[in-house]
Amino acid sequence: MIAFLIQTLRIATPYLFAAAGGIISERAGIIALTLEGFMLTGAFCAALGSYYTGSPWVGILAGAAGGVLAALLHALATIRYRADQVVVGIAMNLLAVGVTRFFLRLAFDSSSNSPRIPGFGGGQVGSGVFSSLANPLVWFGILCMIGVGWMLFRTPFGLRVRAAGEKPEAALSVGVPVRRVRWLAVALSGASAALGGAYLALDQHQFTDGMTAGRGFIALAAVIFGKWDPKRVTIACLLFAAAETMQIRLQSLQLVPSQFVEMIPYVLTIVALAGVVGRAVQPAALGKAVD
Template identity: 45%
Template sequence: MEFLLNPAALGDVLASSVRLGIPIAFAALGGVFAERSGTYNIGLEGMILAGALGAAAGSFMTGSPLVGLGAGIICGVFSGLLLGVMAIHYKVNQLVAGIAINLLLVGLTAFLSRLIFGDMAGGARVEGFGTINLAFLSEIPIIGPALFSQDPLFYLLIALAVGGWFWLFRTNSGLDLRAVGENPRAADVAGVPVFPFRYTAIAVSGAIAALGGVHLVLSQVYLFAEGMSAGKGFIALAAIILGRWSPVGAVLAAFFFGFCDAMQLRLQFSNPDVPYQAFLIIPYVASLVALVGFVGKVRAPAAVGLEYDREKR
């Protein structure tokens, strides 16, 4: 842990923590909006993969990362709406529906990647986003590389988190969404359109979660690989709880898990004699500890996961 005394090394660890936490943060942020409307989004893992494939395919076919960004978002929206149709319209158990979305998208993205990239599947390089250095701010010791020398999607994440927090807790429509997630019948009686709010929230949730996959492809590895989400969607579920269903809180919790991931990578390189599997479990152990330590101390939206039928009394 001597790097804690070295400002340059500490800055590198923090920068890595942010980069590794961004996909988790996007997924967690998307999950917050879905669950605030009363719909569990267990399908975050699959939506990350959908966004990753859309980004890779769009950039590969056109050579433009902006087209890849748009394609990834569209894939996320359709994934979210599919979950919405299952959970809201057909009233499938929301946990079961989310698991089904994950299983579907894991298989579908693997199949489509081979169809789109052919023999280059798993190795087709695509155009992506570069790093933006914010003038002298990026040269600030320790925090400069972490906060002011990142790709454009990082700054988009911060804008979405802050803007989402303001909208959710400081606007009338944000209050309506929270009311739908707390007591949909009371909101319905008050004239709030429950189902349109839930469908919109789950579509937005899918779009934002897909940005996690977009970041993996266009800002980290510049290719699509099967299963590249690697459990980040499930860690995002823990970040939602740890962040108390707040957009900003969920993003900060995701960066904590990113720090755990950065630490396990650093420990692998500094301890080559220790089996690397011993360090790989660190982020997952951290998520379990967070859930065990906080699940009894926070309260989820009261109606999340519950079926709502306006015809029933």
């Protein structure tokens, strides 16, 4: 049972990071389709940083920096130039795939993975469950989500973020620099999501091509299913992770095909959007540009 919980937490960690980023971004009115790309960028930069300095802590910083860089590009296109957020979001994900592959070839002359990098814990897949608790990022993930909740609802900046996402006109009229708030929110979301990617790379002690494997979209599903509320989103992340853990543990029994477990987050999100049980209503100004 304890092992089950720990494994769930471990699987949930990247979701928590990325979903925390997703909440900030979407609450500020910028659609978080880019989480996947930010995560992948973060994973790659973390691998680079850790490989060249030998310190996973530098890897964490490098990962976050990479995520911020990608996020700033996204902000430049969507906030400064008011380009369509969905289009640019999709393109950012493609860009992350392309750039990480290109530099994987350039840095490590490989098209599939980096060499082994210093990371946290044992690094073998399925190695001692408890060793994963030695990975500080597991705890940062939870802290990150708590921090976002605190920031959104207990700080002036959080109020401005929510204003930028709900009623930017009103916020502008009382002097809130909406675009600057959005820039900052997107940068924070890039850093947070990138940490989720960094966790993956440092946990597995290498970067592999496309290693985020749709986790950014699961995080987005958690954000929507959790109705943009940090507490509920945390529960959604844990729920999705628990389903995966269950599936991994019961694999040998062949009770449910793995493909059906994969579908759970997405189906739940569609159901939530359709409003069968307590409709998910997005921030009012989500996806809308501000002059």
